[in-house]
Amino acid sequence: MTPAPKRTNLGRMDAPPRDNERLRGRGFVLTRPAGENRAFAAALRRRGAEVVSLAPFRVVPRRDPEVLALALRAAAHADVVVAASTLAVRHAFAVVPDWLPRGGVIAQGPATADALAAHGIRAELPASGFRSEEVLQHPWLAQARRVVRITGAGGRDWLVQRLRERGVDAADLPVYDRVPCPARADRLRRIDAMARPQLIVSSREALLALPALLGETRWLRLAAATVFVSSERLAALARGMHCADVVVADSARGLDLIAAIERSR
Numbered sequence: 001m002t003p004a005p006k007r008t009n010l011g012r013m014d015a016p017p018r019d020n021e022r023l024r025g026r027g028f029v030l031t032r033p034a035g036e037n038r039a040f041a042a043a044l045r046r047r048g049a050e051v052v053s054l055a056p057f058r059v060v061p062r063r064d065p066e067v068l069a070l071a072l073r074a075a076a077h078a079d080v081v082v083a084a085s086t087l088a089v090r091h092a093f094a095v096v097p098d099w100l101p102r103g104g105v106i107a108q109g110p111a112t113a114d115a116l117a118a119h120g121i122r123a124e125l126p127a128s129g130f131r132s133e134e135v136l137q138h139p140w141l142a143q144a145r146r147v148v149r150i151t152g153a154g155g156r157d158w159l160v161q162r163l164r165e166r167g168v169d170a171a172d173l174p175v176y177d178r179v180p181c182p183a184r185a186d187r188l189r190r191i192d193a194m195a196r197p198q199l200i201v202s203s204r205e206a207l208l209a210l211p212a213l214l215g216e217t218r219w220l221r222l223a224a225a226t227v228f229v230s231s232e233r234l235a236a237l238a239r240g241m242h243c244a245d246v247v248v249a250d251s252a253r254g255l256d257l258i259a260a261i262e263r264s265r
Contacts, residue, residue, distance in 0.1 A: 022262055024048030027194035029222065031206040034058035034181055036087075040254040047258070052190045052197070056209035057178040059087055059152065065095050068175060072096045072150075075173050079103045079144040082135060082159065083123065084151035089115040091175040092150050104140045108132070109251060130251045131231050132159040144168060153177045156204055158233075178205060183213050197222055200261075202230040202252035207237055228260055 027050040030037045034055035041051045062068050072092055075081060081101040083089050089112060093099055100121070107113035107123035109130040116123045126134035136159055141147065146169045149160060153174035163170035191197050191214075199222050201207045207229075211219040220242075227243045229235050230252035238246045249260035 021048040025195075026050070026261075027052070027197045028261075029054050029191055029197050029199050031056055031199065031201050031203075031210065033087075033178070040257075043254055043258060044261075047262075050194060052187050052194070054183060054187055054191070054213065055181050056206045056213050057180050059091075059176050060179050061091060061094065062153075062175065062177055068095050071173055072099055072175070075148040075150070076101045077103070078146045078148040080106060080140050080147045082106045082108065082147065082149040083112050083116060084108050084149055084155065086111050086115045087152060088112075088150045088175055089119070091152075093119055095175065103144075106135060106138055106140065108135055109253065111253065130253075131233070132156065132162075133233075135159055136162055141168075146170070148173050150175055154205060156233075180209065181213075188214070188218065191218065191222075196225055198225050198261075199223075199227045200257055201227065201234060201238070202257070204234060204237060207234060207241070211241070226264060228257060228264075230257065 023044060028044055030041055030051060030053045037053040041053055044051050072095060076099060080103055105121055105123040107116055107125055113123045113125055126138055128134055147163055149172050151172050151174055157172050160170045160172050223243045226245045226247055227238050228247050228249060229238055230249050232248055235246045235248045247260050247264050250256040
């Protein structure tokens with residue numbers, strides 16, 4: 001008799017050890033912030049891939065929580081609040097647990113909408129895509145007088161700039177900081193040992209940090225292979241940094257990035 005599948009203490013069946021073997025023999029370098037790669041790496045490994053996490057930075061709370069709390073409470077009165085990521089949601093509610101925007105809320109992706117829903121906030125999604133370009137098309141932003149985007153320090157301010165050009169009182173509110181991470185020697189050695197490592201990048205900040213983090217020789221080797229990115233904007237930046245073959249996923253979600261990888265050979 002075949003043994004019954006093992007159940008976790010949450011009452012759900014453990015996933016099978018591998019989903020398939022479509023990525024066997026392929027190696028990937030993940031560049032999300034430290035501590036944010038685990039689920040994505042596990043999904044790739046279940047498909048047979050070799051994975052190295054090389055985080056260019058780690059995410060930390062801001063050092064001025066009292067000031068941030070005041071800013072968040074003021075932002076709650078904006079006509080529209082845009083939540084840029086699950087990280088932004090996590091750090092905002094860590095500072096103000098009962099934070100409740102009074103106007104409309106737009107989430108830049110389903111995972112961010114789910115994170116907001118966990119706090120009792122219903123968020124709208126862009127009609128198509130989850131990038132700033134698609135968010136800008138939301139009808140709420142055509143009528144808003146004041147918009148606040150909840151994000152991290154040093155992030156892209158494209159959406160805010162476009163709204164300001166329309167005459168909207170728009171601002172980014174950074175709720176966390178990024179701290180650069182040094183490259184671990186053991187992970188660099190694992191990358192060097194890969195036959196054909198391929199980069200997966202889902203943020204501008206990570207992509208810009210990679211040449212210095214990897215070193216010139218290693219960066220040029222990875223740039224000469226396929227690089228998977230989460231937007232056309234990142235693709236343009238990657239090509240400008242001499243990446244030879246850039247594949248664009250539908251979004252920064254792990255499932256969309258994996259779908260793009262599985263379509264490529």
